[in-house]
Amino acid sequence: MKTNETMKTMSFADAIEDALATAMATDERIIIIGEDVHLLRVNLLSRFGRDRVLAAPISESAFVGAAVAAAMGGLRPVVEVMLVDFIGVAMDALLNHAAKTFAFSGGNWHVPLVVRAACGGGYGDGGQHEQSLWGWLAHIPGLTVVVPSTPADAGGLMLSALSHEEPVIFLEHKLLADYWLDYLGAGGRDTVTYDIPMMGATGPVPDPWQPVPIGKMAIRRNGSDITVVGVGVGIHRALEAATILAQNGYSAEVIDLRTVSPLDREGLCASVSKTGRMLVVDEDYQAFGLSGELAAVVLESGIQAKYGRVCVESTIPYSPEMEKQALPNTVRILAAANELLLKR
Amino acid sequence: MEINHWHCYENMFSSRQFEASVTTVWRSGKISGEMHLSTGEEAITAGTVLQLQAGDAMALDHRGTSAMLMRGVDPFRLLREFMGKSDGLCHGQGGHMHLFSKRHLAASSGIVGATGPAAAGFALANRALRPGSVALAFFGDGAMNQGMLLESMNLAVAWRLPVVFICKDSKWAITTLSASVTGGKLVNRAIGMGMPATSIDGTDVEAVWKTASKSLIRARKGKGPSFIHATCTHPEGHFLGDPLLRIARHPVKEMKKVAGPMIKSAIHLQGASILKRSGSLATVTTLIGKTARDQHFSGKDPLSRLRRQLKKENGRLEKLENELINKNQAVINRALAAR
Known part of the structure; x- marks a missing residue:
């Protein structure tokens, strides 16, 4: 990071949203698509309106597939499938289309798509809601897969993903993203506790945002x-x-x-x-x-x-x-x- | 099969009692993760599951508790499963969203819409190996937008499979109002695929029973699938701790967390036009209000509805209820005391 920038403290979830909002404010092509986004992304909805934050039916194969072609058509969609486990339903769109278009078009047609999903376990929700699957997705040529572990990387990698010309899978761990843990784990209870890595859940982030390069450890x-x-x-x-x-x-x-x-x-x-x-x-x-x-x-x-x-x-x-x-x-x-x- | 109201009530009441106890145990932190109750669906479950015979199969969604109970699964083993214990129904491996009982040919999935293909497959196996037996598919209105469910409805018609598709319509797909993301009428989709489809009040166990009876006879005779669209209410929303309901019930405490960032975003200098922004804000506040109204029994409780009918027989109802309350409490106590 550059030395002249100031830092502020942010939660992992807020960092993603803040970076996303920053990018959305300057790039009108960025839209959000996904189930329940009118609630999960209520801040982006209140700022950017319903044309750019689109609540989808539970039809992953349709709306992820549509996001792929919307990206080909010139938009830069961030499509959400809630949990990465649910990506199974939409896998054809990613495996056979998003990942293949650049190669099939002879390198002439990009798919600037971000697929955003929560991943990981540690809150007792069972094997159909707690998988990680990044290796499984990374196996496919044409898919970029990022997995941040700190707020600074979460925001910085989201910025890079949004300006990347090819499909990026952005995975946020539920033990780091507090709203997911509350949504799926605690549900408003104070009778349950989790082993949350505090350094990952909250931390310093650069102000203004700096992209974190993809492919750099x-x-x-x-x-x-x-x-x-x-x-x-x-x-x-x-x-x-x-x-x-x-x-x-x-x-x-x-x-x-x-x-x-x-x-x-x-x-x-x-x-x-x-x-x-x-x-x-x-x-x-x-x-x-x-x-x-x-x-x-x-x-x-x-x-x-x-x-x-x-x-x-x-x-x-x-x-x-x-x-x-x-x-x-x-x-x-x-x-x-x-x-x-x-x-x- | 003729309906026995008392038998239905006994099952519905027991299921309600059990899930009320599950709620308490979940709140105490002894059940981890999400908890989707089938409370509010008891008449739909009783009107269908209580007509099943040996060899019939059930494909269950993430709210399988009442169906498992009414099919005869031991409540002790269910609660122990929810608590993640090795003496649970699935040895603590599955949890409440992934309940499996091979003996009952009952399998659950936490993937929305997955019960469609599962029921079609069970029906295929049943037709070949257990002629005359059927498969039930349970799912919500949200699942009706899932390709795999619609595809399996077509498959069932094309192959004349003995499936009864049961859509439990609560009007809500998680925290999305179904009408806002769904085109046309749900029954028309089934009719369009060439199967008989009936819309009923899913809080009326008699209506469910009669409709299901026709569908089951049709399936057992090899005449193919049918579709039942039954309305219902989930008084606890999508799951325990439903965020919209939380805000609706504790507006001061819960809204504080949401309102600040939301208003900050809404008045941010860069963004959509003011008109679009206020429209978006209104959408959210409307949703919160609508949840509170929709997810409330308000006279549409399947249990109290049947209870009113049975009240005439002096004393019998109270005696039965007391027995069932004690029976449930004994199971809960045993499950909580076990190591």
């Missing part, structure tokens, strides 16, 4: 013994673990990818070649996903490294106790890190 903690890498809430769990590792004399470097696709290969390889150990913390599914891709990137670059991963291994259980074990937590990260650190 951030080093959250410098270290020399092991690289712990991930996105979203996983970063905050990794930072907790790194603090404990430091007390035991180990120096962990924590890398926030921020963008799942395209990957910051250079940044990752630089860190792993320094530490010689890579531990992936990934709230998405373990098999055939981000954690395996990171191993492939390191292998391809010829780096010799010890490797481990802490991911979600199966369908996320509804039961809060079982869910805690299923998601990457500090205990699991520490166990995996210690195992790697013992390897010579």
